[in-house]
Amino acid sequence: MHGINREVAAQLRLMGDLLEILGEESFKIRAYYRAADSVDRLEKPVPEMDEAELRTLPGIGVNIAGKIVEYTRTGVIHELEEIASSVPATLVELLDLEGVGPKTVHTLWKRMHIDSVEALESAAKNRRLRSLRGFGAKKEEAILRAIGRRRRDTGRMTRLEAEAVIARLAPFFSETSFTIAGSYRRGASTIGDIDIVTTEPVERVTPKIRSVADEVLDEGDRRISLRTGGRRVDIRFTGQGNAGTMLLYLTGSQQFNIRMREIALERGLKLNEYGVTERENGTIHSFPDEASVFSFLGMAFIPPELREDHGEIKLALSHALPTLLTAADVKGDLHVHSSWSDGSMSIEQIARLGEEIGYEYIACTDHSASLGVAHGVDREDLRRQQQEIERINRKTECAVLAGVEVDILGDGNLALPDAVLGDCELVIASVHSGFNQSEDVITRRLLSAIHNDHVDIIGHPTGRLLGKRMPYAVDVERIIDAAADTGTALEINASPYRLDLDDIYVRRAHKHGAILAIGTDAHHREDAAVMRHGIAIARRGWCAKSDVLNTRPLKDLREWTG
DNA sequence: GCCGTTTTCGGCCCGACTGTTTTCAGTCG
Ligand SMILES: Nc1nc2c(ncn2[C@H]2C[C@H](O)[C@@H](COP(=O)(O)OP(=O)(O)OP(=O)(O)O)O2)c(=O)[nH]1
Ligand SMILES: [Mg+2]
Ligand SMILES: [Mg+2]
Ligand SMILES: [Zn+2]
Numbered sequence: 188m189h190g191i192n193r194e195v196a197a198q199l200r201l202m203g204d205l206l207e208i209l210g211e212e213s214f215k216i217r218a219y220y221r222a223a224d225s226v227d228r229l230e231k232p233v234p235e236m237d238e239a240e241l242r243t244l245p246g247i248g249v250n251i252a253g254k255i256v257e258y259t260r261t262g263v264i265h266e267l268e269e270i271a272s273s274v275p276a277t278l279v280e281l282l283d284l285e286g287v288g289p290k291t292v293h294t295l296w297k298r299m300h301i302d303s304v305e306a307l308e309s310a311a312k313n314r315r316l317r318s319l320r321g322f323g324a325k326k327e328e329a330i331l332r333a334i335g336r337r338r339r340d341t342g343r344m345t346r347l348e349a350e351a352v353i354a355r356l357a358p359f360f361s362e363t364s365f366t367i368a369g370s371y372r373r374g375a376s377t378i379g380d381i382d383i384v385t386t387e388p389v390e391r392v393t394p395k396i397r398s399v400a401d402e403v404l405d406e407g408d409r410r411i412s413l414r415t416g417g418r419r420v421d422i423r424f425t426g427q428g429n430a431g432t433m434l435l436y437l438t439g440s441q442q443f444n445i446r447m448r449e450i451a452l453e454r455g456l457k458l459n460e461y462g463v464t465e466r467e468n469g470t471i472h473s474f475p476d477e478a479s480v481f482s483f484l485g486m487a488f489i490p491p492e493l494r495e496d497h498g499e500i501k502l503a504l505s506h507a508l509p510t511l512l513t514a515a516d517v518k519g520d521l522h523v524h525s526s527w528s529d530g531s532m533s534i535e536q537i538a539r540l541g542e543e544i545g546y547e548y549i550a551c552t553d554h555s556a557s558l559g560v561a562h563g564v565d566r567e568d569l570r571r572q573q574q575e576i577e578r579i580n581r582k583t584e585c586a587v588l589a590g591v592e593v594d595i596l597g598d599g600n601l602a603l604p605d606a607v608l609g610d611c612e613l614v615i616a617s618v619h620s621g622f623n624q625s626e627d628v629i630t631r632r633l634l635s636a637i638h639n640d641h642v643d644i645i646g647h648p649t650g651r652l653l654g655k656r657m658p659y660a661v662d663v664e665r666i667i668d669a670a671a672d673t674g675t676a677l678e679i680n681a682s683p684y685r686l687d688l689d690d691i692y693v694r695r696a697h698k699h700g701a702i703l704a705i706g707t708d709a710h711h712r713e714d715a716a717v718m719r720h721g722i723a724i725a726r727r728g729w730c731a732k733s734d735v736l737n738t739r740p741l742k743d744l745r746e747w748t749g
Numbered sequence: 750g751c752c753g754t755t756t757t758c759g760g761c762c763c764g765a766c767t768g769t770t771t772t773c774a775g776t777c778g
Contacts, residue, residue, distance in 0.1 A: 212750090213761095214750070214751085214760085214761055215750050215751090216750090217750085217751095217761080218751055218761095219750075221751080222750080222751090223750090245751095246750085246751065246752095247750095247751085248750060248751050248752080249750090249751090250750060251750070251751085252753085285776090285777085286767085286775090286776065286777085287776085288775060288776050288777085289775090289776095290774075290775060290776085291775075291776085320769095321768085321769065321774080321775085322768090322769085323768065323769060325767080325768060325769085326768065326769085327768090329759095329767085329768090380778095382778085405764085405765085405766050405767070405777095406763060407766055407767095408765090409764090409766090410765060410766075410778080412766090412777095412778085421778065423765095423778090436763090436764095436778085437778080439778090441762095444762070444763085444778095445763090446762090447760090447761050447762085448762040448763065449761080449762070451762090452761095452762075453755085457762090458762080459762080459763055459764065460763085460764075463765090477771035514753085550750080714778080718773065728771085
């Protein structure tokens with residue numbers, strides 16, 4: 188997300204944290220957190236918006252809009268500075284500890300002058316906390332464990348890591364008895380924990396699960412939470428009869444659940460994970476699947492990828508949701524590397540792989556040779572590779588497209604001359620260097636690539652590496668508009684380490700007339716399967732089939748590339 | 750603090766689990 192928006196969201200969150208510690212009313216706190224979320228998912232930088240426009244955003248009213256404007260003008264929010272000055276700076280860090288919330292922090296601070304994690308740790312070790320009302324030996328231990336966990340905290344998972352955790356747990360369930368829910372099911376690009384709904388009886392699963400648990404966090408009749416391999420897993424147990432509302436609940440998102448429950452409320456109904464209750468007479472309705480819940484509420488089925496309370500609920504109520512693209516719509520992969528650069532597949536292996544998957548085409552897009560790129564292809568390599576591709580294409584069902592992933596150099600020029608690019612069937616242009624340049628410089632580099640007639644796709648447009656490297660500074664809005672103007676596609680790089688563009692920008696891109704291209708960036712045979720992650724992101728970005736280039740049959744794709 | 754074809758004031762999702770409690774507050778999903 189845009190740097191300045193991240194800053195503003197953090198300020199609003201800090202405001203919420205501080206007010207909460209100070210004991211402010213909970214709905215006011217929620218308002219600040221909601222507003223922060225709203226800014227977080229905004230594709231447009233807030234300094235470009237005036238107060239009136241800010242107020243059109245959900246959860247942002249006259250008060251918070253004013254604070255945002257104040258921050259973008261002066262770099263501070265007065266009220267926040269004032270509140271912050273009355274509270275030790277390190278106090279909010281206590282909230283990061285699992286099991287430590289605003290009330291606890293308030294008590295620790297006011298009654299024991301504890302204002303940092305270090306101070307808390309020493310107080311807990313010395314058994315001083317138990318003298319406080321509401322604190323005992325177990326709480327001291329829990330706090331010490333939470334401090335230990337925080338030290339080992341490894342952040343959010345990639346979808347790949349999430350799948351590794353799921354694979355470890357799957358053998359403990361019978362095939363049809365469990366569903367992965369939470370952010371994984373919603374197709375999110377990073378995953379906080381693994382959430383599972385199961386119809387298995389508690390007593391059958393728990394012993395097996397315990398055997399792989401580093402630690403059981405809590406355990407009851409209806410839920411167990413544990414850590415395995417350093418990762419949190421939440422399991423909810425349910426009967427078949429109300430598996431629908433349980434899955435709906437655990438899939439979320441939180442904001443989606445709240446909005447759905449509000450809608451039920453407006454109709455005199457109470458929605459929870461066990462069913463729908465008529466408030467008037469207590470009649471309970473149970474649902475074995477999600478579809479019947481939506482139908483009961485008079486709504487179209489909302490695909491998990493859309494469940495964020497970003498407008499989908501309203502559209503579902505009027506049965507006006509878009510039809511999202513599906514895996515079956517995808518006709519090929521537009522970004523694959525071969526052994527001619529840093530991949531491991533031969534051209535023939537790529538073609539055979541495409542046949543196995545059932546693709547009509549795969550674009551072979553090796554890295555161009557330039558300074559710092561290992562094993563890049565040059566003009567001569569490409570000429571020979573194109574001959575090889577022609578030879579292979581004569582005997583295989585899946586067409587290999589002779590493409591290239593050309594570097595956008597530091598000065599905005601491409602690493603290969605136009606004449607060479609002109610001989611390629613598909614040109615991806617990507618930034619692989621100069622990540623620390625200013626927003627202006629990087630944006631201009633990308634714009635000049637977009638305006639090159641030979642460039643078909645901008646690869647991984649923001650350059651992020653999940654958990655490793657933030658996106659480079661780039662004006663994505665301008666990139667999207669230029670892509671729309673020139674008919675250049677923007678990539679959804681499906682690598683689970685990238686997922687770039689991400690959902691928010693994908694949605695903006697096709698709304699503004701740009702087309703998306705999903706590519707796996709596969710370097711090895713097994714990487715081709717990451718297409719599913721790219722599809723999830725496209726769906727989260729509200730893409731219909733027509734918004735995505737590689738849903739087109741080969742003939743149409745060839746026409747498009749010209 | 751935000752919001753509105755039931756409201757411009759008075760609501761704002763609902764429940765599981767833990768610890769410390771003699772009946773529930775706090776935190777989290
Ligand atoms: N009704 C309701 N449901 C919630 C609330 N918090 C969480 N949930 C539901 C929806 C979430 O998707 C689901 C799982 O919670 P998680 O904390 O694991 O969040 P989620 O998986 O969405 O994101 P994550 O990637 O794990 O951070 O539980 C809440 O406050 N109210
Ligand atoms: Mg989760
Ligand atoms: Mg969870
Ligand atoms: Zn690349």
